[in-house]
Amino acid sequence: MNRLEVLGVGCARAVMCREMAILITRVCFVRDHTSDFKSLRQKNVDKQHLETSRLDKRLTKLTQVLTDPTAAEMLNVQQQSAASKLWPVNLNGLRNQRKLLEQTIVNWEDDAKVPSCPFCRQTFTNFSLRKHHCRLCGKVVCGDTRTGCSSEVGLNVNVNVGGGKTLTEKMGEVALDVRICRECNGVLFSKRDFMDEVARKPPDQKSYETMVEFEKGIITMLPRFQKLLATLQYVTHISGLNTHLLHSNTENPASGDRDSSRPPTPQQRSEASKTRKRLLDAFTQYDTAAKRIVNLPTDSPTQQQLQRSIYLYSVEFLQTHMFPLKALPKILKQTKSSKLGNGHHRGLGSPASIIDDASSVVSSNPEVDAEEKLLKEQLAVLEEQKFLVGEMIASAKASRRFEEIGALAQSLGELEKEVEKVEGQIKDFEKRNPVW
Template identity: 80%
Template structure:
C-alpha cells in the first residue's frame, strides 16, 4: 500500500495535498522520487572570500620577512663591510677588548639598518614565555627580522640562531671576495618569524622526503616488475626447447641460459631488498608487522616464480641427449668424433648448469629456513600476547614449512649423489 499527497486534480502536491492511496507505478513515477543527491548549497565562494584575506596577509608577511632576510644577508656579506671587519680583526692584537666591542657594534649597526630594534628598557618580560629578563641567567636578545626583544632560553625556544650559507657574488677581481666564496652566518630569529618563514618550506621538504623503508620497498617493486616482464619471455624459450618436432638451436640454448642467469640475478637483488626492509630497526610494533608482512610476501613471490628456473638445466640435458641419440645413425668415424665433441662440451657446459641448479636449491632452502625462523618468532609473540587463536594457524604453517625444508634437503642430497665432487 502506497500513499502520497494529491491535489483535487489528482496530481502530486507534497505541500497542500491530502494523503491518498495510490498504486506502485504512481508512487514511483512522482516527481523527485529518483533524486538521490538532495539539496545542494555551495558555500565554496564564501569560504574562498574569507580565506583569501588570511592567505593574502600571510603571503605578504612571508614576503616582507623574506625580503628582510635577503637584505640582511646582503648587508652582512657586503665586501666593503667585510673589508672593514677584516681591518679591525688585523689590529685586534693590540687593543683586543676595544676592537671586539667595535666588531660587535659594527655588526649591530649593520643589522639595525635593516629593521629598527625595540627598546630594551620598555620590555621587562619575554613576549612568548612571559619570563622576566635578568642580566645574567635570562638575557635580552633582538630578533633580526622583526626587531622585537625576546629571550634566548633553549627550553622554550623563543629565539634561536639559524645557520645560513650565503653565496657571495664576485663582482670584481678583488682577492678578498674571491677567497670568501660562501659564508656561514648565524642570524637570531624569533619563534614567530621562524614559523612564518620556514614552516611551509619544511612541510614541502618533509612531504617530498621519502623514508628508508619506502625507498627500499620501491626498489623491491621495481625488481618485481622486471621479473614479471622477463618471465613470459623465459617461459616462451622453455616451450621452444621442449618442442619434440623442432630441436632447439645452440643460439636458443644460449639465449635461454642468459635469460635464466639474468632472472637469477634479479631474484637475488629482490631478495636483498626484501631482507633490507625486514632488518630495518624500529620501535613500533605496527611498523615491524608491516615489514614482516612485506618480507612474507616477497618469500611467497620467490617460491612461486622461481620454479620455472629449476626446469631449464634438465631440459638442456634432455635436448643434448636427444641430439646424441639422433646422431647415432651416422658413420662410425663421425659417431666417434661427435661423441668426443659431445663429451668435451658436456664436461665444459654441464658444470655451470649443475652449479646453478645447486645454487638455486640452496637459496630456496635458505629462504624456507628464514621463513621458518620468522614464523617461530610470530608464534612466540602470539603466545606472549595471549593471542591463542593465531597460534594454531601459525603452528600449521610451521609444520608445512618443515615438510618443505625436508623435501628440499632431500633434493639437495639426491643432487649431490648424481653430481659427486671429484
C-alpha cells in the same frame, strides 16, 4: 504483482529511502556557504602571504648588507681574531659594527623596557638568560634552547667575490648565522619546511618503490625466458628421442630426421643462461628490498603488520616466478648427457647407458610434473612461513612481548605439522611415480 513483493522487504526499504532522499534533495532549500568561507579564508591567506613576503624581503636585504665587501672583510677579521686570540683586537667594536648594519634593516626594540621573554615568559638575567634581538622583527627574546624562542639560522649566501671573468666564476658562498625568533621562523620557513617534508620519502616507501620497479622488470623478462626455455625443452626432448631411435635402428641410419636430432645451439644456451642470470640478479635485488622493508625499525603495530604483509607478498611472488629458473640447469645437463651419448654411439660407451639417458628425457609426464611442482611449491611456501614465524618469535622474545609468544608458538606448531604432511605426500608421490 506488487513491486514490494518482488523485491522483498529489505530491498523495498532501501528503494524507498533512496526515493525519499531524491525527493528531499529536490524539495528542500539548500544554502551554500562555500563562497563565504572562501572570502573569510582568503583574507587570512593574503595576510599570511603579505607577512611572508615582508620577512623574505627583510632577510634578503639583511644578507646583502652583511655580505657587503667591507662588512665581509670585517667579519673575516673577527673570525680570525676569535680563532687565534693572539693579537689584541677590539671585538666589541666589530660586534657593534655588525649590530649597526643589522639595525639599518629593522628598528630594534628597547631591551630596557622588556623584563621577560614574550614567548616563554621567563625573566631575563645578566648571565643565565640573556636578551637577544630578532633580526627580522626587532623583538627582544631569549635564546633558551629548551623553549626555542629564538635560534641562529645558518644561511649560505651567494656573493660576488670578484677576480673571475664570468658571472659563475665571480660567484661565491658566504656562511652567515642570523638570529630569528620563533614566530618569524614559522612564518618564513613553515611552508618551505612543509613542502620539503612532503617531497621527502620515508625509507619504507623508497624500498617499496624499488621492489615494484624490480617486479615490473621481472614480469617483463619472464615471457622471453619462458619462450627460450620452451625451445630448449623441445629441442632436448626431440634430441633424446631420436638418439634412442638411432640406437634401436642401427641397421638403417638413414631412418629419422638428422636435423631434428640436433641439440640446442651454443647461441640458444648462451642467451638462455644470460637471461637467467639477469633474472636471478633482479630476484636478488627484489628480495633484498623486501627484507629491508621488513627489518625497518618501527613502534607502530600497524606499520609492522604492513611491512610483514609486503614481505609475505614478496615471498609468494618469488616462489611463483622463480620455479622456471630451476629447470634451465637440468635441461643443460640433459643436453650435455645427450652429447655424451652421441659420442658413446661412435664407439666410446655402451648402448644401455645411452638408453637410460634418453628414457630420462622421454618418460616425462606433464600431469605428473604439474602435481610434483604443486606439492614442492606448497612445501616451499610453508617452509618460508615457518621461518618467518620463527623470526617473529625471536623478535617477541627480544622485545619481551610475552603475550605474543604463545600464539606464535601455536602457529609454528601447526606449520610444522603441515610441513610434515606435505613432505609425506611428496615421498608417497615419488614412490608411486619412480624415475627410471
